[in-house]
Amino acid sequence: MKGLLLIFALLVFSVGSPANTTALKVQDTPWDDGKALDITWTTSADSIILQKADSLGVWQTIFSGPAIPAKYSDRDLVPNKQYTYLLVASVGADSDTIRVTASAKPTEQWFYLHKLSFLIILLVVSMAILFYIQLARMGKDFYIRRISGLDSMEEAVGRATEKGKPILFVPGIGDLDDIQTIASLTILSQLAQRSAEYDTELIVPCRFSMVLSAAREVVKEAYLKVGKPDTYKEERIFYLTDDQFGYVAGIDGMMVREQPAANFFLGSFYAESLILAETGFSTGAIQTSGTAQASQLPFFVVSCDYTLIGEELFAASAYLSRDPQQLGSLKGHDFGKLLTIVLILIGVLTEIIGWHWFKAFFEGVQ
């Protein structure tokens, strides 16, 4: 009987003791690249100190502060390596120090679950684009709305030819790893063909050497294509400087000195967009611009005669080449827009109804 009472007393004491109210749990962060651990704790203490054992086994403080919220995410860890954590909490009336340790190993997963919605949208849009390309291959004729900025290319080249002045093409300030620069170079290819046909000089100042070599190749091939390789002038496609405002100063100087009849600003632009476009405007050149940088578009709209807004820049090559396959892909963009509109409407409705899972799914909440 005495023994039973002793066990009961011990049990009551242990349940009520501060040590049992303090626990530490370390778990691998799910669906990640194995570089993070989620640490959670329960304690009656107001504040805690969280420490991690370094490679020598010495405790290093990684968090010190209030116990709530009782979670901490340790990041930038090495995958598949064991990590040990120590929680130090002062609890009870006499501020007894409780120490609890826990270990875990971060592991790499095979899928980012929070990106599932992106993957689904990407697959649906890509399949739609491929479907329309296939339809175009089978001979289906698609209606593509007119893009005045691209229709103006003939007008710009014609005007430059009439005035006997050059055309200036600025491929943006992005390097070749920027898709806007690639889109810009595809337009340059079409423009170079027209300028070669009309024997109009084309000036292409580049900010990066990689863009320079790609631009030279593109223009050279365009001149070859129209059978005028002898009129191609490599020195008119040149490197200026890597510096953003140095590049702008160089182009501004060129615009003022050489007075090009047509300016094309297509690609990635930042703070320099208005400086370029306003200088071009002051010289009286016909100006066409295009970028996907939403913050720079108002500047171009104000200062240029034609502006390619967002996706029009990426559609330009397909639009100009009139290649049925490429035009088919533009229909895929339209499907993507329709899908986005539908998803936004469903999202608004589900939020009004109170079903938050739809929004959470697209926000990537796990």
Add this chain to the structure above:
Amino acid sequence: MKRNLPLFFAFFCGLLVIVSEFIPHRPFSMMIDTLQEWFMIISGFAIILGQISLFQSNINKIKQKDSGWMFYLAGLLSFILMLLVGLFWGTQETGGLFGHGVSLQANLGMKPFDYLFEFAYMPLSSTMFSLLAFFIASAAYRAFIIRSFESNLLMLTAVIVILGRTSFGSMLTGWLPESVRFWHLPNLSDFIMEYPNSAAQRAIMISAALGIIGSSLRIILGIERSYLGSDK
């Protein structure tokens, strides 16, 4: 072969980058970083190409005495000067061929390269950037000229936003009672920026993202080839 090999690389690397965006496990998780490092290495070599182009185009213009040839000369001399002082005495913590140039540092207060960067390059760059203020004024003037219903709307919105961001605007409508606080200019300005402006910007961004998907797909599948120089 000359055309097919780049097309194959574009297909393979494009697919690899897409896959690694969704798979956190090695080796896919390291792919993007590795490809970016490769890009940096290739860019490093390409810099030489850029410098050659810079010299060739400038020297030609100086030789031919093109209009403004002295600017090209100034540009070339500046380039050579910066290159030489950087090579001789290094920059910041890094020493050059002649060490750290202690005596020069004593006179200039810093290394010659850093001195030129701080007192020649930076002011010139800032001057170029400050031109933006004047260009914004001239562009805004043109944008706000009342010609049509749309330009009226644009001007009205711009006036609200401009006033709403100044203390004068706040003072103008400061007397409004709490029940019509929405019409207080700073609140109205915030509303315009937060809702109609954000909505329009997001529409552009979404359409651009769709354009990027389409453009990338065309490049990956080899349908779009003009960036290689030819569509054949």
